[in-house]
Amino acid sequence: MDLVRRWLDGWRLCRGLDPVTEYDDAYLAVLRLPGREREWFARTDNPATVDRLAADLPVGTWLTVTTHDGDRVARQLGAAGGQLLDERRTLMAIDVHEHPQPGTGAYRVERTTEGRLEYVRLLTAEGDVAAHGMMGIAGADAVMHDIQTDPAHRRRGLGSVVMGALAQRAIERGSRTGLLMATTDGFHLYRKLGWSSEATMVTASGTAESGAAGSGAVGGDLGAVLAGG
The missing domain is CATH 3.40.630.30 (Gcn5-related N-acetyltransferase (GNAT))
Structure with missing residues (x-):
């Protein structure tokens, strides 16, 4: 969703962050906050893409999906083991x-x-x-x-x-x-x-403790999936 990228460009300025990194399926923002080291922003709410992004999401990593079907996305993120944030936000x-x-x-x-x-x-x-x-x-x-x-x-x-x-x-x-x-x-x-x-913005935080994704390296398994590699 182009609107997500446009919003991210201004949002990261407000938060004093480096420019987001662009992958095939998502954008990556590095926040370096306790419990929120980084956050992926999905470029689409396609079910297969959401499942791929949500799989083995490591602790300290958030995933936000912008969608017109918040209930479906929330179910997917929860089923993948993500810890859903209580509040859904709205892109306006x-x-x-x-x-x-x-x-x-x-x-x-x-x-x-x-x-x-x-x-x-x-x-x-x-x-x-x-x-x-x-x-x-x-x-x-x-x-x-x-x-x-x-x-x-x-x-x-x-x-x-x-x-x-x-x-x-x-x-x-x-x-x-x-x-x-x-x-x-x-x-x-x-x-x-x-x-x-x-659109609605649904966010979950990761719970996975092990594996390449857990290392937090963009070049690990999660990064490869996002880049289509």
């Missing part, structure tokens, strides 16, 4: 030129640019951060990430303000499409702002 998109621009109210918007990264913070009169978010610019795409509101300032529509400010900055930088991976809670906010649901 919008034309940033059509994004709402809510007023800021009593808050001040602070914008910062660092290369291909854009940051937005909403500040109180005292200078405290009430909400924040960021995005990575990947050509004509702007990938929103890490949208958060301080608990003391929730239920005031600040998430919408942050998103609107990011969308405006995306327009200024020449982007046209906004992309994001939404949590269950975030999905409802983004849908109200006009974002469309493109």
Whole structure:
């Protein structure tokens, strides 16, 4: 799915990761996080491909499949021995030129640019951060990430303000499409702002302890399968 690759290009910028490695069946992102050393993103939800990717998935490796049939993919990942994440996420998109621009109210918007990264913070009169978010610019795409509101300032529509400010900055930088991976809670906010649901993202973590795949080497058995070798 081309949209997955486009989203990955901006997502990895936001997370400070190296460019993903491309294989025939999946993209590989190296995160080096506890329990999440690396993550495979399937390029298709074809049943045979999902089975191949999910087989003997090692501990510390995640596999995310973007699909229109989340229940079927979840069954496949579980049957292969993967530990399913409780929450399914949603890949969403919008034309940033059509994004709402809510007023800021009593808050001040602070914008910062660092290369291909854009940051937005909403500040109180005292200078405290009430909400924040960021995005990575990947050509004509702007990938929103890490949208958060301080608990003391929730239920005031600040998430919408942050998103609107990011969308405006995306327009200024020449982007046209906004992309994001939404949590269950975030999905409802983004849908109200006009974002469309493109697909479900189902993720499982590996449980295999032995074998070449368990070594974590791309050149091992798992890498060979993904590369079609």
